[in-house]
Amino acid sequence: MISRDRLPQTRRWVVKIGSALLTRDGQGFDSTVLSPWADQVAEFLRRGGKLVLVSSGAVAEGMTRMGWTRRPRILHELQAAAAIGQMGLIRAYEACFQKRGLHTAQILLTRDDLANRERYLNARSTLLALLRLRVIPVVNENDTVATDELRFGDNDTLAALVANLIEADLLILLTDQDGLFDRDPRFDASARLISEARVDDPRLDAVAGGSVSGFGRGGMVTKVRAARLAARSGTATVIAPGKGDGVLQRVGAGERVGTLLSPVQESQAARKRWLAGQLQVRGKLTLDAGAASALQRRGKSLLAVGVKDVQGAFHRGDVVACLDEQGRELARGLVNYDALESSRIKGQPSSRFQEILGYLDDEELIHRDNLVLL
Numbered sequence: 001m002i003s004r005d006r007l008p009q010t011r012r013w014v015v016k017i018g019s020a021l022l023t024r025d026g027q028g029f030d031s032t033v034l035s036p037w038a039d040q041v042a043e044f045l046r047r048g049g050k051l052v053l054v055s056s057g058a059v060a061e062g063m064t065r066m067g068w069t070r071r072p073r074i075l076h077e078l079q080a081a082a083a084i085g086q087m088g089l090i091r092a093y094e095a096c097f098q099k100r101g102l103h104t105a106q107i108l109l110t111r112d113d114l115a116n117r118e119r120y121l122n123a124r125s126t127l128l129a130l131l132r133l134r135v136i137p138v139v140n141e142n143d144t145v146a147t148d149e150l151r152f153g154d155n156d157t158l159a160a161l162v163a164n165l166i167e168a169d170l171l172i173l174l175t176d177q178d179g180l181f182d183r184d185p186r187f188d189a190s191a192r193l194i195s196e197a198r199v200d201d202p203r204l205d206a207v208a209g210g211s212v213s214g215f216g217r218g219g220m221v222t223k224v225r226a227a228r229l230a231a232r233s234g235t236a237t238v239i240a241p242g243k244g245d246g247v248l249q250r251v252g253a254g255e256r257v258g259t260l261l262s263p264v265q266e267s268q269a270a271r272k273r274w275l276a277g278q279l280q281v282r283g284k285l286t287l288d289a290g291a292a293s294a295l296q297r298r299g300k301s302l303l304a305v306g307v308k309d310v311q312g313a314f315h316r317g318d319v320v321a322c323l324d325e326q327g328r329e330l331a332r333g334l335v336n337y338d339a340l341e342s343s344r345i346k347g348q349p350s351s352r353f354q355e356i357l358g359y360l361d362d363e364e365l366i367h368r369d370n371l372v373l374l
Contacts, residue, residue, distance in 0.1 A: 283312025
């Protein structure tokens, strides 16, 4: 179980800011509240951290622009409101962070983007590239193309899936509440804040409630679910009061602010278990002795130059098995090229990928972060 004193060591965060913190009582996006958030994010980056923002507020901004006073219930009207409001939302973020010498990037996702292995890898590669460039990704659901079956349902869930995607150390869910309480503080003055718990603690199911404001789709129940989803990749979650001064710095310093929900497994163990046991193997790669040794003894990525044979009909993002020359399975991982491309570049250095394929997506056939030894 992760403790508060370990939080200062975490350097890759996903921060979700809810509708109640970004709107004027649900009546439109309030750009004036961004300045203190931008200061905190800029300070976190200055200290070497990497951060992805998951932001609500697009629907509320769209409602204001259209003169609507009630949140739409029909899906296509909700999508329209989000599309209209997204313009103001992103413009406000970019203007605010530019004043601090920082750039933002708009990322719109659906659940299908992260369920499809190829698009999962594409989204992951883009987000990690943005983080390396010290650009702040601002993520929201792609409402204009989502359907009822594809909707995340709330941005807490979206934030948890993004935390899985980039293997974040910490997910921070900012809300208008002080955290998770053992009873509903709106009706029971004796309610006490749950400072720390494990995500599998059965108490959490009994105390989580729905949305208070009516403008966000979330509530404490979605935050608990999100924490459990994030924990699948070993990410800890803090449910924190977003209106407090310097809340991100206070969380990062290990102060007892909000509710800390700890994963059952460490990050690496959780991800490796997912790769090894929960995804179907779609193909096989036979490695030469040098590549097998690099994987097993030196923890390296798999390069195409060390591959002797390619079997199966797999796509980019599928799981493939890595075999030694005797046919023993050594590892499994998410492959960066499909079966035909892999067959063409096997035995070749990455410097020849452009010549052979006409493009270069990744230098590695399987990156070590997406590889598990068996």
